[in-house]
Amino acid sequence: MGVTVRPAEEGEAEALKQVRLRALRDSPDAFTQPVVAAEAEPIAVYEERIASTVRGETLNLVAVDESGTFVGLAAGIPWEGRTRVVSVWVDPACRGSGVGAELVERIAAWSIERGIDCQIETAPGNDSALRLYRRLGFEPAPDIDPPDGCDVVLIRRSA
């Protein structure tokens, strides 16, 4: 089934929240936010994520299948002068066909085109995500302290 990667759009806040909750329930060890915390977030949080994407300040991407269901997501957010890639998740039924690579690549390209280094982290033991990010040109940056709950920080440089 064909999957399209695109920015989340106005009016999709509820669907964006639901796919984020699916990600946290499916892969709690891959993320630092507890699912109960995400469940409690008001919809305005997700509306603002979409609004900031429309303003060009962040990039909240969704992967959408042919029926219109959100089957993946990832976001690029400003972080200490870099872009930080967060929330990378693909529905288990859609894994292994390049959707994860496209989500991360789109955010990295958006950042690099603007002359901003791009940062991504993995949780301890998440070797498949680590391999994916290395393949996309991210390199370990041992000089940068990992955010809480993260293991390896990787950077793709803009120059």
Ligand SMILES: CC(C)(COP(=O)(O)OP(=O)(O)OC[C@H]1O[C@@H](n2cnc3c(N)ncnc32)[C@H](O)[C@@H]1OP(=O)(O)O)[C@@H](O)C(=O)NCCC(=O)NCCS
């Ligand atoms: C990490 C993740 C986003 C990758 O998404 P994806 O769409 O499978 O990514 P791709 O298809 O581009 O590449 C995935 C890799 O798995 C391989 N693969 C093949 N079939 C697969 C399957 N059925 N399931 C998972 N991986 C598969 C791919 O060939 C590729 O190889 P590699 O591990 O040597 O790099 C996805 O596995 C996921 O959502 N995991 C749980 C959440 C998570 O760990 N997020 C990252 C937080 S840092």
